[in-house]
Amino acid sequence: MAELSATLEQDPVRLEPLTEHHLEPLRVACAQDQEIWDIYPVSMLDENFDKAIEAFHDTTSWARFVVINSETGKLVGMTNYINPDQHGVVEIGGTYLEPSVRGSGFNDVMKKLMIDHAFAQGFNRIEFRVDTRNKRSMAAVLKLGAKHEGTLRKNRTTWTGYVRDTAVFGLLWEEWDV
Template structure:
């Protein structure tokens, strides 16, 4: 997993391995959208932020990034490689949040391209995305990347609000990635 944890940058997007100095700016970025957290598995608002960060320390199988807007120098979100497995050559990209200020600008597409290119360059052959079916914007973004909807896991996860969600699973194979 160490080879995945590096600085990635293109245009307005810079991904840096998440470090202590990113946490307070990330807290502020997460607070910019109070409503979106209702459809996330965990909340990153208020006191929930500290709990979520503490829980992150218990998951060693994630490669975490702070997302930085190079035009402003501000932390505008986070994203992760989840459970990268060098044996099966599969990783998931998820746990992504970006602030409203960069949504709809192509920022997310650049960020995902950086991550996909990097994973494929390091021998991964399949990338998965798992999205709450209520999150229509994220599902549309994943489809735009060329990922295929492979099915929906029904009522497979309980979110921080107690909601039992359905999770859409998307897959992108290296040979399908033509960017």
Template sequence: MEALSCILEHDPVRLVPLTDDHIEPLRAACRLDQEIWEIYPVNLGGDGFDGAIALWRSSDWVNFAVIDTRSDSLVGTTSYIRPTQFGVVEIGGTYIAPEVRGGPFNRAMKKLLIENAFACGFHKVELRADSRNKRSMAAIRKLGAKHEGTLRANLVTWTGYRRDTAVFGLLKDEWHG
């Protein structure tokens, strides 16, 4: 897991292991889009921020602050989730501010994470999305990940919604950058 926790950079993205110094800038970035939290498992845009961050930091997640190198500002967070001894890691817990969403920034960020995971010896990367989040699922498919199925009502979100989770997988030999 330590090998996954490193600084990753390719303009315009820098991923830095999340530290206490990132918490308040991350809180500010998460407040920029209150509506998006309705389709997230937790609410980083409001009162749930501290609890969600505490949970992530106490788990086996490898958490990153996402920096936009063009402005040197913190614009979000992403994580490696549950890296296993069996060579599988999930990329998730991702939020990026509206000004960098929907363009090449997200792809550059995911490319850094995917390539680092494969370089660290993982043979499969998984990505998951709320089945209501069509934008995220389209972005995941553009990476070359295959839809492996949907877990029905497998997660209760902070709003009480029972979410269906679309699971995608990307094998090392399928990755074309």
């Protein structure tokens, strides 16, 4: 996990490993879009924020990052490397960006930073798992060059009680066009 937990930066994106001093700014960023949390596995709003952070701390198989707009210095979201394994596979997910940076190319820069870094660390496959209701995220993953490899039907119950379908996307090192 240590090889993945590094500060990554390319204007206008700065990714920093999540630390205690990021928690309150992250809480503020998560509150910028109240409705989007309905399609996430967990909620990062109100009292759910503290429960989600506690669960993150109990999970050792994630490298957690906050996302900072390097032009303004403002924390605008979070993202993660999830379950890196000995076979060279890692998932990028749990990403949230506040509305102020959506649609600006910010997510594209962020994901490319993460993909480049994972491949540089020796990973050969990156996965993305997306709730099929999240059309914007699925389109963004396809735009990066990942392939839709299938859909896991009714495989996860979200915090709202909804049983979601999860689209699985894969990107191989040899497919990555930098």
